[in-house]
Amino acid sequence: MLLTVNGTPVFVHTGGRDVDLSRPAVVLIHGAGMDHSVWSLQSRYLAHHGRSVLAVDLPGHGRSGGAPLDSIAAMADWVAALLDAAGLERAALIGHSMGALVALDTAARHGSRVEAVALLGVAERMPVHPDLLAAARDGDPSAIEMVIGWGHGPRGHGGGQGGGCPTPGLALIPGGRRLMAAVKPGVLGVDLAACNDYGNGADAARALACPALFLLGALDKMTPAKAGRALAARAASAQVVVVPQTGHMVMTEAPDATLDALAAFLSLRRG
Amino acid sequence: MAGAKFLKFDTQSLHAGQRPDPATGARAVPIHLTSSYVFSDVDQAAALFNLERPGHIYSRISNPTVAVLEERLATLEGGVGAVCTASGQAALTLAIMTLMGAGGHIVASSSIYGGSRNLLAYTLPRFGITTSFVHPRDLDGLRAAIRPETRLVFGEVLGNPGLEVLDVPKVAAIAHEAGVPLLIDSTFTTPYLCRPFEHGADLVMHSCTKWLGGHGTAIGGVVIDGGRFDWEASGKFPTLTEPYAGYHGIDFAEEYGPAAFIMRARAEGLRDFGACMSPMNAFQILQGVETLPLRMKGHIHNTRKVVGFLEGELYSDKGGKPGAAAGAVAWVSYPELVDHPDHALASRLLPRGAGSIISFGIRGTGEGGSREAGRRFIEALTLFSHLANVGDAKSLVIHPASTTHAQLDAEALAASGVGEDMIRLSIGLEDCDDLIDDLKQALRAATKG
Numbered sequence A: 001m002l003l004t005v006n007g008t009p010v011f012v013h014t015g016g017r018d019v020d021l022s023r024p025a026v027v028l029i030h031g032a033g034m035d036h037s038v039w040s041l042q043s044r045y046l047a048h049h050g051r052s053v054l055a056v057d058l059p060g061h062g063r064s065g066g067a068p069l070d071s072i073a074a075m076a077d078w079v080a081a082l083l084d085a086a087g088l089e090r091a092a093l094i095g096h097s098m099g100a101l102v103a104l105d106t107a108a109r110h111g112s113r114v115e116a117v118a119l120l121g122v123a124e125r126m127p128v129h130p131d132l133l134a135a136a137r138d139g140d141p142s143a144i145e146m147v148i149g150w151g152h153g154p155r156g157h158g159g160g161q162g163g164g165c166p167t168p169g170l171a172l173i174p175g176g177r178r179l180m181a182a183v184k185p186g187v188l189g190v191d192l193a194a195c196n197d198y199g200n201g202a203d204a205a206r207a208l209a210c211p212a213l214f215l216l217g218a219l220d221k222m223t224p225a226k227a228g229r230a231l232a233a234r235a236a237s238a239q240v241v242v243v244p245q246t247g248h249m250v251m252t253e254a255p256d257a258t259l260d261a262l263a264a265f266l267s268l269r270r271g
Numbered sequence B: 001m002a003g004a005k006f007l008k009f010d011t012q013s014l015h016a017g018q019r020p021d022p023a024t025g026a027r028a029v030p031i032h033l034t035s036s037y038v039f040s041d042v043d044q045a046a047a048l049f050n051l052e053r054p055g056h057i058y059s060r061i062s063n064p065t066v067a068v069l070e071e072r073l074a075t076l077e078g079g080v081g082a083v084c085t086a087s088g089q090a091a092l093t094l095a096i097m098t099l100m101g102a103g104g105h106i107v108a109s110s111s112i113y114g115g116s117r118n119l120l121a122y123t124l125p126r127f128g129i130t131t132s133f134v135h136p137r138d139l140d141g142l143r144a145a146i147r148p149e150t151r152l153v154f155g156e157v158l159g160n161p162g163l164e165v166l167d168v169p170k171v172a173a174i175a176h177e178a179g180v181p182l183l184i185d186s187t188f189t190t191p192y193l194c195r196p197f198e199h200g201a202d203l204v205m206h207s208c209t210k211w212l213g214g215h216g217t218a219i220g221g222v223v224i225d226g227g228r229f230d231w232e233a234s235g236k237f238p239t240l241t242e243p244y245a246g247y248h249g250i251d252f253a254e255e256y257g258p259a260a261f262i263m264r265a266r267a268e269g270l271r272d273f274g275a276c277m278s279p280m281n282a283f284q285i286l287q288g289v290e291t292l293p294l295r296m297k298g299h300i301h302n303t304r305k306v307v308g309f310l311e312g313e314l315y316s317d318k319g320g321k322p323g324a325a326a327g328a329v330a331w332v333s334y335p336e337l338v339d340h341p342d343h344a345l346a347s348r349l350l351p352r353g354a355g356s357i358i359s360f361g362i363r364g365t366g367e368g369g370s371r372e373a374g375r376r377f378i379e380a381l382t383l384f385s386h387l388a389n390v391g392d393a394k395s396l397v398i399h400p401a402s403t404t405h406a407q408l409d410a411e412a413l414a415a416s417g418v419g420e421d422m423i424r425l426s427i428g429l430e431d432c433d434d435l436i437d438d439l440k441q442a443l444r445a446a447t448k449g
């Protein structure tokens, strides 16, 4: 589905069912240099479990127009504008990595619009190594290699107790690599700089007034579970789920655990 | 910041897609001989059927043993996903059926496996899909053969049986100019020798029956999705970019991004056409893939030695001095030879070796000419087995004009680069001195006749 947000066309994947304003809505927000397709299983599941689903392509990403937004706050304001454009008063927000910061910051800036937040692969700060920032800014392919390499746990890399993509026949690391390679030049650099510059995580977590789920990969090297727990501890009431044998790409490495946690958190029922 | 680390090819040949079985600790991949899988509850069942949760429903669509092989082969090729099939032929059929319907057109190299040629030239036209064949070295001809209704360009890295090397980067560029993907049959090279996605190909298929399995035990195929072709931008592939009623209006490109093709190939092609690989065969082929790097090194080592021997047989004077009388061998074709027309291309695309197939011409001296000499040669061999296969650990031999390409008329035979005197060797892993001794005595027997 295409919406117009702040004058720019925005693509929203709805999980195989049209948005129905009588159902509670969920907005899924992808991470740096990615798009709505990282949520393929979750968006279909949510859409068939009572929710209207808006898995967005952030500006400049995937099928959306416009330029990438250069701060988490700007992305948070954009999410509020998206809700306006879709005719939604409130929605639950599910975000991964950069998208988790966006969900958190939207709850801080537009609390009345946010029913709940589920934050995957999240930490109070997401400092990005200067080498990675520079490579991403210059469009150097090594940036994608770093994100994909550090981003995946054993389900992607194989070896040890890992190995074995949950979806039969797919391979997570080549899949992630191709997804990121398809993003327009320069977008990853803007995204990573926005993550690096974000400093409002602690305050935003303290101010959380809605239910919050922190869904963390036990083997996450980018936003270690310890950092995710520390952020959750700042929130008045947060539920923490740490998924074993899982890296930063929680929803693709561990889709069943992700769905189970979301189903419990949002009290989902088929329908 | 340290660069990210990834497991390397040889390690992935052993580990990709697998972990010790969580239920039993089994280190080897268990053979899951089950048709179906118990649902944990009604909601999980519904979610599996609606592609909301990952997992297995019925072994025609996916199976845990087969899935290990699929992920391993996808990883070795650098593709986003794979579907294993009952045979190499089924892999090609599945790729085509996923991309097009009646009215679709294919541009194919004329130098391909005889069975593939049969499918394209004689069988698919019955279903409204036609093919134009172009010599793999004729890039202008290839460009000219592409029509508005063309949906696929298809070729083999190493032509069959002429051993022409396909200029994959250039052919990919020509296909992409026309908004069409390039499918490479990479059976003869395996990902150990060539990874076509790195050269611009969009889809790769193999007959796993050959070097991947490597022991001549199991028939199987695979189609692998490189995940780079932009189906949406091309606009020519409604199967991937428009709602599919067979799954409640799913749009595969929207839903799966880079994995659109391979998801449709499974969700529609395996489900409906049903040419799945059995878990027994997947297990056999996995045993082969585990030693693929080792075996390919051995194949290449022996092949180079045998090529050297055959070259020495071009002249009766074993020093091979120009002007010496003709030997038992009329010509030798192997892409690493400097007089092979694709020598330079082979050294770029296939730096680890140009495969383990050698073609050569046997010189017909007595009555019956080269055809009769070929017959005597093949019958005199003792280690080389005369059969219709390639890529076994054991050395194999065939006379294409009377077997694999027998259904082609003289013109098509010539177009496929098959002469009546052509002998094709598939070099195995025996001690190469024994192979050379066998060839030596059989050449003697052939020319004595």
Ligand SMILES: Cc1ncc(COP(=O)(O)O)c(C=O)c1O
Residues within 6 Å of the ligand: B087, B088, B089, B090, B113, B115, B116, B156, B160, B185, B187, B188, B206, B207, B208, B209, B210, B219, B220, B221, B389, B390
């Ligand atoms: C290059 C090539 N492609 C495809 C095939 C077909 O594979 P299968 O026999 O597994 O169906 C073969 C078999 O000889 C082959 O050599």
